[in-house]
Amino acid sequence: MSTGSRPLALPPNVSHDAFSRFISACEEIIDRRNIHIVASKEELADGSYYEPPRTHDPHHVVEQDYFVASAVMNPRSVSEVQGLVQLANRYRIPLWPTSIGRNSGYGGAAPRMRGSVVIDLGKHMNQVLEVNVDAAYAVVEPGVTFAGLYEYLVKSGLSDKLWIDVPDIGGGSVMGNTLERGVGYTPYGDHWMMHCGMEVILPSGELLRTGMGALPQNPRTSAHPIHEEAGNKCWQLFPYGFGPYNDGLFSQSNLGIVTKIGMWLMPNPGGFQAYQISLPRDEDLHQAVDIIRPLRLQMIIQNVPTLRHILLDAAMLGSKTDYTPDTEKPLNEGELDAIAKKLNLGRWNFYGALYGPEAIRNVLWSQIKQAFSSIKGVQFFFPEDVKGNHLLHIRAKTLQGIPTFDELRWVDWLPNGAHLFFSPISKISGDDAMLQYKVTKKRCVEAGLDFMGAFAIGMREMHHIVCIAFNRGDPESKRKAHWLIKTLIADCAEHGWGEYRTHLALMDQIAETYNWNHNALMRFNETVKNALDPNGILAPGKNGVWPASYDRRLYKL
Amino acid sequence: MSTGSRPLALPPNVSHDAFSRFISACEEIIDRRNIHIVASKEELADGSYYEPPRTHDPHHVVEQDYFVASAVMNPRSVSEVQGLVQLANRYRIPLWPTSIGRNSGYGGAAPRMRGSVVIDLGKHMNQVLEVNVDAAYAVVEPGVTFAGLYEYLVKSGLSDKLWIDVPDIGGGSVMGNTLERGVGYTPYGDHWMMHCGMEVILPSGELLRTGMGALPQNPRTSAHPIHEEAGNKCWQLFPYGFGPYNDGLFSQSNLGIVTKIGMWLMPNPGGFQAYQISLPRDEDLHQAVDIIRPLRLQMIIQNVPTLRHILLDAAMLGSKTDYTPDTEKPLNEGELDAIAKKLNLGRWNFYGALYGPEAIRNVLWSQIKQAFSSIKGVQFFFPEDVKGNHLLHIRAKTLQGIPTFDELRWVDWLPNGAHLFFSPISKISGDDAMLQYKVTKKRCVEAGLDFMGAFAIGMREMHHIVCIAFNRGDPESKRKAHWLIKTLIADCAEHGWGEYRTHLALMDQIAETYNWNHNALMRFNETVKNALDPNGILAPGKNGVWPASYDRRLYKL
Structure with missing residues (x-):
C-alpha cells in the first residue's frame, strides 16, 4: 500500500492534504516501508491472536471500521518515535502507541479516536535489553512478549534461576500488559507493583527516565547503554527515586509513550506445587471466598489464585455446540450441573499453587x-491426580510463569468467536462475590449469553473478570454484547463497584462513574493532560481522558 | 501571641500589610486561637522529640531562624484547610503543610521557604477514621502517630489481629512518614507500597479522592462518612482505580495536601521470632551483604532487616563521653573494636525476624x-540470649510493629545533640556496600565526626542511612555537618548513587543530581507543578520543585 493513499479514516479536522503532508514528513524520519496507510475497509482482516491486526480491533463489538487507524507506523528506535511525536505536534495528528496489539478483549491495537496513527512500537523495538540475575530483574522494550521473555531466559540458561509472571495467554507485551495494570498468577501477579523504572517519551517528544533513572550515567565511563560500572546502578532496584513518584501517570494513560521498562522477576522459590480445589455447588462461591480472604491476607496463599466458573473451564475443552444443540439461549442450572459432572469439575474451581x-x-x-x-463435597487435586486435557495441567504452567496459549480456546464458545472483558473490582467477601455474580449473571442471561467468569484474588480485592463471548459475524450478537457491558457498568456503579480496565468502547462510560465530587478526578486528569500535551496529540480519549482540543461529546458511543 | 503581630519572617514579595490582611481573612475561616504568628527569634524553642516545634527545624544545621514559619495554623477540618488554601491563592502566600512535625533529621515541621505559613494539620485532625479487620487496613488523618495507631488497636482489642509497621521511633505521623516514603521493618516495611487510597486537597482548594475513592458513595444510603453498605467499597482495597494512577504525585511533593490515607495492616502472622547476628570484623559487611541479597530476594528474609554499624548501637547505650575522653575527633578502629568487645556486639550487627x-x-x-x-566468628542471638539493656530487645518490638522511643538516644552522642540523615540508595551487593561505606566514612572522618550508619534492606536495594550527629549549640559543629552532607551528596552522585529523601537544606542539591537528559525530570515536575498550582502557593521548593513564581537561584543554600 503506497504511503500516498487516501486513508479510510482521517482524524477529526484533518484534511487529506494535511494528512498527506504529515505522512511525507514522516517519510523523512522513518523508512517508507515502516509506514502503512489503512486505505480501505476491505483490507481489515480480523486475523488471529497470533497475527493480530494493528489497523483495528479484531474483537469489534461496534462496526469493524469504527476503531480504525488512518495509518500504522513501525519505528525502529526511540529517536524515530521522538521524531514522529514532534511531527504529530506540528501537524496536530493524534497518535496511538501500541506495544504488540494483543490487548485482546480491550481493543487490541486499535485507537480510541478513529483515524489516529497507530505507532506499532513492538515490531522493531522488541529486545530484552538486560537480565540481571543477582538482582532479579529484566529491562524490556515494548515488543517483548511474555513468551519471548521466557524463551530468552530459557536460551540464556536462566529459566531455572528466574521466573517471570504471565497472564492467562503468553503472547501479550510484558510492557503493554504492565502499563494496563494487568495481572498474572504467581506471587508477582501484580505487574504494576513489580515494575521498576521506565523510559518515557513525553507528548513534547522529550525523553524522561523515572525513578533512579533520572540520575545520569557517568559520562566518563559510559559504555553500556543502560548501566555501567560507575554510572546509575539502581534504576531497576528502587522504584521511587526522589521527589514526586511519577510512574503511575504513565499507566492506563495518554501522557507518554513508554519505551523501556524494568520488571522484577521472581527468583526460583526452591519448590512448587500447583493444585485445584473443586467446589460442587454454585452457592459454594460464598463460603469459598470467605475462606480465601484470611488465607490470602496471611500469605498462606502466596500468589494470585483464581476461582473460575465451570463454563470458563468447559469452554476451554469445547465450544457451546459440544454441550448443547440449542446455542440460542444460555445454559440452565441443570445443564451446568451436567457439564460439571461430565468434566469431573466443580461448579466453581479454584486454581492455586504453593511456592518454596x-x-x-x-x-x-x-x-x-x-x-x-x-x-x-469439596475435592482437592494435584496435577498427577487428573488425566488428559485438564485445565490444571495448563494452570500448573501459568502458576509457575510458563507462558501458554491454550486458554485462547474459550473465545470460540460461539461461532466467529470474539470477546469483551467486563472487569469490576470486588471485596474478597462471600457476600460481595455472590452479589456481584448474581448481578452480572442476571444481565448475561437477559442478553441471552452465558455467564463465564473468574475471580483473580489480589492482595485485598478480587479482579472479577466476566468474559463476554459473542459472535462477531452476527450484528445482533454484537449488539447484545455491547448492551450487556454497558448495562453491567451502570448496574455495578449503582452498587459502588468500579472497573479496573476496559475496552475502548466503554472508556468514557467507566471514567464517568469515577465522578466523586463533581468529577474531581477527571478534571485533575484533564489539567495534567493539557499541561503535558497542549496539542492533544497523544491517544486522545484513552481511559476517558480527552485533551482540550477534542469535544468528548462528539465521540460518545 | 496576637494574630496582629509582625512576623519574624515574611514570605518573599509579601508586605507586612498584605500578610496582615491574609491573617485577618484566615480569622474568618478558622478560630483565632488556631492561628499563631511567629513574632520573634526568642520564641523559637528547639523543644524535644515529644514536644516538637512547628515554627522551625529544631535540628538546625543552618541558622535556627532560617527555616522558619511566619505563622502556624491549626485547622480543625478538611473544609477549614480548603478555605486556607483558597485564601493563600488570593493573597499569594506560601503554605507548608505538616502532619505532626516529627520529620526528624529531615527538617521537622519547618518550611523550605522562609516565611511560609505552616499548616499544622495533626493537632486537631488526628483521628483513626476506620479500622477494618476483615480486609486488614486503617484509614487515618494526618495527626495519627504510629504510637497512636498502635494504642488505638490495643484499646480496641485488635492488636492481636492486626500489626502495624513502625519506623525506628514511634512518634511520627503514619501519613507523614508514608508520604515521605519512609520505611519500617516488618514485611510491610515499604510504607508507600502499603498505602491504599488518599483524599487530597489540591492547590486550587478542590478535594480529590484517588483510586477507587473516585467512585461516589451512593447518596441514597450514605450515612458513614467513608464507606457504607451500598456505596464505594474498595477505596482501601485496590490502589489503582481506573485511568492514570495519580497517588505518587502526592508523595515527596508539593502538589496536594493529603487529609486521609488508607494503610494496609499486617494480619498477625501466627508466630514471630526476632534475632540478631553479630559480625565481628568491619570488612564482614562485604560478605554479609552478599549473603543477605539472595535470602531477601527469595523472601527467606521476609521483612526489612537492618545491618547496623557498631556505633549506632553504642550510641543507644551512652553518649560519646561514656566511651572516650576525647570527643573532638572520631573514634579509631582500635576504639571501635574495644567498644564492640565491651558491649558484646559485632562491628556490624544484623537485626531481623521470622514470621509465621x-x-x-x-x-x-x-x-x-x-x-x-x-x-x-559470626554469632547468633535470640532475645532470650541477651540480657539487660540490649538493642535486640528494642528491635524485637520494632520488628513486630510495636512502637518504641528508645532509639532517640543516639541523637545525644554529642552535647546539644542534633542530627541530619544522609540517605543514599545502594545495590544489595557487598562491593557496593563496602564502597558506599568507605566513601561516606572517609568524609565523616574528614569532618571530624564519627560514622554512624545502618543499611535497611528493601526488596532489591538498601536504604543506607548515615546518621550525622552534631552539636547544634556549636556553630563549628553545624558548619562541619553541613559541609559533610553537601560533600557526601556530590561524592555519591559521582558514583551514580542518589538519595531517597533529604533535609530541607539539601533538597535543591539532590534534585539537581537527578538531572538526566538536561534535567528532564525537573522540567517535567515543574510543568505539572505549574499546571496544578499556578499561583505557586503550596510548599515552594519542596524536594527541589519550585513554582514559576519563585526564582530558585535566590534561595540556594
Missing part, C-alpha cells in the same frame, strides 16, 4: 486444605 | 543461619 521448599509447602497446604474442608 | 508458624520459622531460620555461618 517442601517443608514450607506442606505447612501451607495443610492450612489451605483444612480451611476448604469445611465445604461439603 | 513455628514450622515455617524453623525452615527459614535454618537457611539464614546456614548462610551466615560462612562468616568467621
